[in-house]
Amino acid sequence: MLLIKLSLRNLLRQKRRNILLGSAMAIGVCILVVANSFSHGISDIMFNKVMNYVTGHVAIRFNERGGVMREIFRDRARVFAAVKNEPLIESADEAVGMFARAIGNGRSDNIILVGVDTRKGLSEKGRKEVEESFRLIEGTWKDMESPAIENPVIISEEKARYLNVKKNDIVRVRFRNMFGQDQAERLTIAGIMKNDNIFMQPVVFLELSREKKMLGYRSYETGSLKLKIKDPQKNAFAVADRIHEKLRPGTAVIYASAAGRSGRRPAILLGFKSDDQSKKQIAGLLKLSSGSFEKTFRKDGVIVPAGLARELGVTAGSEMTVRYDRKFEKTPREAVLHVSAVCAAGDYPGRDVILLSDSGFYDLYYFDLPAGPGPGAEAYSAAAAGAWSGLVAPEWVLLKRTFNTEDYTKKYQEIARNKWKGTTIDVSTMYETASDILKLESVLNIITISAVLVLFFIILLGVVNTLRMTIRERTREIGTVRAIGMQRSDVRDMFILETFFLTLFSSAAGSLLGFIAMRLLSLITFHPQDNPLGMLLVNGHLYFLPTFPGIAGSVLLIIAIAVVTAWFPARRAANLSPAQALGHFS
Amino acid sequence: MNIIEIRDLKKDYPLGDTIVPALRGVDLTVAAGDFMSIIGPSGSGKTTLLNVIGCIDLATAGSVKVGGREITALDDRQITDIRLNKIGFIFQTFNLIPVLDVIENVEFPLLLMKRPAAEARRRADKLIEEVGLKEYAAHRPSELSGGQRQRVAIARALVTNPDIILADEPTANLDSVTGASILELMRRMNEIEKTTFIFSTHDANVLKYARRIVRIKDGLIEKEPVAA
Ligand SMILES: Nc1ncnc2c1ncn2[C@@H]1O[C@H](COP(=O)(O)OP(=O)(O)OP(=O)(O)O)[C@@H](O)[C@H]1O
Numbered sequence: 070m071l072l073i074k075l076s077l078r079n080l081l082r083q084k085r086r087n088i089l090l091g092s093a094m095a096i097g098v099c100i101l102v103v104a105n106s107f108s109h110g111i112s113d114i115m116f117n118k119v120m121n122y123v124t125g126h127v128a129i130r131f132n133e134r135g136g137v138m139r140e141i142f143r144d145r146a147r148v149f150a151a152v153k154n155e156p157l158i159e160s161a162d163e164a165v166g167m168f169a170r171a172i173g174n175g176r177s178d179n180i181i182l183v184g185v186d187t188r189k190g191l192s193e194k195g196r197k198e199v200e201e202s203f204r205l206i207e208g209t210w211k212d213m214e215s216p217a218i219e220n221p222v223i224i225s226e227e228k229a230r231y232l233n234v235k236k237n238d239i240v241r242v243r244f245r246n247m248f249g250q251d252q253a254e255r256l257t258i259a260g261i262m263k264n265d266n267i268f269m270q271p272v273v274f275l276e277l278s279r280e281k282k283m284l285g286y287r288s289y290e291t292g293s294l295k296l297k298i299k300d301p302q303k304n305a306f307a308v309a310d311r312i313h314e315k316l317r318p319g320t321a322v323i324y325a326s327a328a329g330r331s332g333r334r335p336a337i338l339l340g341f342k343s344d345d346q347s348k349k350q351i352a353g354l355l356k357l358s359s360g361s362f363e364k365t366f367r368k369d370g371v372i373v374p375a376g377l378a379r380e381l382g383v384t385a386g387s388e389m390t391v392r393y394d395r396k397f398e399k400t401p402r403e404a405v406l407h408v409s410a411v412c413a414a415g416d417y418p419g420r421d422v423i424l425l426s427d428s429g430f431y432d433l434y435y436f437d438l439p440a441g442p443g444p445g446a447e448a449y450s451a452a453a454a455g456a457w458s459g460l461v462a463p464e465w466v467l468l469k470r471t472f473n474t475e476d477y478t479k480k481y482q483e484i485a486r487n488k489w490k491g492t493t494i495d496v497s498t499m500y501e502t503a504s505d506i507l508k509l510e511s512v513l514n515i516i517t518i519s520a521v522l523v524l525f526f527i528i529l530l531g532v533v534n535t536l537r538m539t540i541r542e543r544t545r546e547i548g549t550v551r552a553i554g555m556q557r558s559d560v561r562d563m564f565i566l567e568t569f570f571l572t573l574f575s576s577a578a579g580s581l582l583g584f585i586a587m588r589l590l591s592l593i594t595f596h597p598q599d600n601p602l603g604m605l606l607v608n609g610h611l612y613f614l615p616t617f618p619g620i621a622g623s624v625l626l627i628i629a630i631a632v633v634t635a636w637f638p639a640r641r642a643a644n645l646s647p648a649q650a651l652g653h654f655s
Numbered sequence: 656m657n658i659i660e661i662r663d664l665k666k667d668y669p670l671g672d673t674i675v676p677a678l679r680g681v682d683l684t685v686a687a688g689d690f691m692s693i694i695g696p697s698g699s700g701k702t703t704l705l706n707v708i709g710c711i712d713l714a715t716a717g718s719v720k721v722g723g724r725e726i727t728a729l730d731d732r733q734i735t736d737i738r739l740n741k742i743g744f745i746f747q748t749f750n751l752i753p754v755l756d757v758i759e760n761v762e763f764p765l766l767l768m769k770r771p772a773a774e775a776r777r778r779a780d781k782l783i784e785e786v787g788l789k790e791y792a793a794h795r796p797s798e799l800s801g802g803q804r805q806r807v808a809i810a811r812a813l814v815t816n817p818d819i820i821l822a823d824e825p826t827a828n829l830d831s832v833t834g835a836s837i838l839e840l841m842r843r844m845n846e847i848e849k850t851t852f853i854f855s856t857h858d859a860n861v862l863k864y865a866r867r868i869v870r871i872k873d874g875l876i877e878k879e880p881v882a883a
């Protein structure tokens with residue numbers, strides 16, 4: 070108490086000097102607070118306003134058969150099951166988007182068609198968010214669902230102006246569907262929206278089911294999934310990990326019946342992996358009685374075990390048909406297969422098992438997903454495959470989780486290199502995919518760090534100089550209090566406390582100044598279309614998001630620097646011999 | 656009982672390459688409750704002697720016992736405690752703390768002793784009254800005259816009830832009338848509180864207040880005449 074009183078009163082004693090140093094510190098804190106809030110604002114725009122609509126906080130992505138463009142998963146229900154019962158997920162949406170060339174009245178431009186699930190119904194919060202971010206100046210969101218309008222869409226004001234189209238005009242679009250075929254469609258402008266930032270300008274909203282149909286999805290199939298997570302910064306990684314765990318693939322099995330010359334028998338169709346290493350291993354396990362392993366890689370080639378071949382009346386070179394019930398369609402699927410080899414003895418995945426190379430197997434499996442084993446029939450278990458368990462084709466390929474952008478990019482390069490025959494599933498958070506955004510943030514962080522460094526030197530020089538002067542002026546006073554009986558450590562603490570309070574008050578003033586500065590800066594209106602920094606704006610204004618930890622962190626950092634800096638001169642003052650200090654006349 | 660016992664005290668100051676002997680073998684004993692003056696010409700070693708007795712400077716050689724305790728072997732923390740608890744100082748230049756008002760200056764040593772604030776305030780009030788500055792309790796030192804400041808310093812020195820009060824030329828910065836009143840006050844406090852006072856001076860006029868006079872010259876104490 071005594072020390073606090075003394076240091077506060079001493080602080081007031083050299084007003085001019087302390088106000089000067091305090092102002093410098095306050096300006097520093099102000100810059101820090103503004104920079105910090107600005108960079109938080111940017112991450113907020115990027116992650117919570119942009120990425121949120123593009124990939125969600127966590128995305129589940131599919132690439133069928135190694136095709137980077139082929140973002141499809143054939144069993145929509147199965148993935149939605151993996152995200153069910155997860156309380157941290159606020160919403161799970163199909164993210165279907167495509168680039169298209171739009172031809173308006175006399176002008177054409179690229180657009181991004183984004184599917185919106187209007188049927189699902191939004192939560193109150195979600196509706197508010199959407200209405201805030203995309204304010205309609207013409208039309209209503211409801212019009213997008215209207216069956217009376219041909220492909221109703223909502224387009225941004227800027228894009229509409231560029232394409233020279235008005236409400237109810239028709240825009241023709243050309244695009245490539247998921248299977249690489251060029252398509253053309255007609256869209257009707259049902260609404261025009263004003264939006265927050267430049268990223269959203271090329272976006273054209275279309276009802277999800279219509280968009281899926283255009284791209285070639287069937288109703289039970291899905292594109293990528295985007296998930297909104299509660300408190301994503303904290304939870305996104307854990308949720309992604311849990312979903313990843315739930316998406317571990319089993320063995321892909323087709324429960325079928327096979328028919329040859331002598332009759333029809335139940336059979337199980339499995340794929341085998343056809344990469345070089347697996348091939349070598351399989352060649353070692355198989356003991357062929359006729360035909361050749363190589364021929365199995367031809368289209369529709371199969372390996373049949375000797376017992377089953379005898380029952381069906383097929384030999385190497387002959388044809389057979391298989392038939393199986395489909396999961397999502399009523400009629401069964403039939404296919405003609407060629408017996409490329411008959412396996413006599415040796416290790417084999419099962420006596421009813423017909424083996425196809427994975428490439429041929431997935432042709433059937435993905436295009437017409439098979440139903441389960443059916444009543445009374447026994448499910449095929451991977452354990453029965455024995456030595457084959459690692460060699461039979463899985464339902465899909467689950468890509469391992471990555472935690473930074475570098476690994477994520479590598480992972481996708483590997484997809485292209487590996488030529489996976491199955492569909493790959495990737496679960497990732499926006500933090501590992503948003504490399505450019507993170508880069509932008511790190512640039513801002515560098516700016517902040519430079520501000521800290523400058524501030525650091527101001528404090529260092531200011532505090533050391535001020536204290537040195539103060540100590541020289543007060544030497545006799547130090548001698549007096551030491552003679553009266555104040556301990557060395559108390560003298561030291563008194564000077565440190567003085568610096569501490571000066572920094573504390575300056576930080577408070579600086580934070581206040583920062584808030585005022587942010588207030589003023591956000592009053593300025595920018596015009597995003599002719600400003601490359603438009604993406605940093607919200608409704609044409611700079612956007613700041615001050616956070617308590619950010620500000621408290623800055624303030625603590627500055628106080629820490631100041632106190633550490635004050636330590637040494639303060640200790641020197643405390644170590645003065647009292648007799649010498651008393652004999653000092655200034 | 657002797658409150659101070661000094662045997663063969665030597666104090667050298669290093670000055671560049673040479674050594675300045677400020678005290679060259681001082682023997683001195685002071686009885687408790689005495690009111691003693693050290694007189695000597697400028698540079699004779701008065702301040703040095705008082706500093707060593709007051710534990711704010713260390714002896715080069717010899718033995719110094721304050722209140723029966725040898726102080727030459729103590730560390731800084733212990734010596735600081737002795738200064739706080741056993742010794743009061745009155746300085747030629749008053750040395751009040753400018754940011755504290757009169758009452759706060761006086762209670763300051765008690766707060767350093769971690770005495771309860773209310774008790775410290777009560778004791779400080781009493782002493783301020785005794786030195787005749789009751790109306791000035793809330794004034795800052797800069798608002799007081801030299802004589803008033805020295806009264807505050809006397810109150811501050813007395814507030815902890817020390818064994819000894821050391822005053823290095825307490826009247827040198829005051830006119831002779833004020834100086835006389837300060838010495839009278841010290842003398843009265845010596846009688847009321849029974850505190851040992853040692854003050855230095857080079858002014859023979861103030862010697863009449865002293866009960867005992869010690870003369871110092873060139874770092875040595877001159878033989879004392881038989882007390883009057
Ligand atoms: N810090 C110091 N460094 C070097 N020499 C010193 C120091 N302090 C005192 N001296 C020397 O020691 C001797 C005694 O000094 P001291 O201050 O004790 O004398 P004094 O009797 O108090 O004199 P004055 O009446 O002028 O105050 C002097 O010769 C002085 O020059």
Ligand SMILES: [Mg+2]
Binds near residue numbers: 702703823
């Ligand atoms: Mg002197």
